[in-house]
Amino acid sequence: MLPLFQNITDKVVDIAATEASEQGERISCRSGCSACCSQLVPVSKAEAVSLLKLIESMPGARRSEIEARFEKNMVVLEEAGLLEALEHAALDHDKERLRAIGLDYFRLDLPCPFLQDHSCSIHPHRPLSCREFLVVSDPLYCADLDPGHVKNVALPKTVSPIIYEMCSGDRSRDRGFIPLVQLLADAESLLAGQPDPAPAVAWVRRFFKRLCG
């Protein structure tokens, strides 16, 4: 079902971008600007499994390169003492704490392993949260990550949290997403924890019920 959810996300973002332009705002995101790819990116468990399969399908040399980048980022996180905080972040309901973890993470300067020459090397498969991140503020605020000045395009609906919820078994223990940086470290539990397949129509009904309230 992921291509459907990606497609709907893209449509929602297109609508929001058009509305922002009509209101005289200018989308700052440009090819070659990749500051947001050093942020802490959440990815739903369904997307995580899909990305694991994508990595597995890559030619050997490319796959090794991507895996080495994930490993390096995890080593830096551990050395910085941020790994434990990050592991709890998905369950943390304290928004201020999550914000602080996000800033600490950005300061470590750990570009996403999929970033290649300032472009997303998996663009058609990129996570929903990456698709939803579009700004109208000065790119300098993204480069220095000044959250008080980064102005996101307001989306009429945000699809990613709906998918996180649909990927969550027990919401008190499982938010349905992981930080992208932990993709390979969590591979075993992600692949073992896949839900029983439901009929497509059931997924679509659940999704639209949440999307349309």
Ligand code: SF4
């Ligand atoms: S998946 Fe692509 S768009 Fe998302 S953070 Fe990584 S490089 Fe950037």
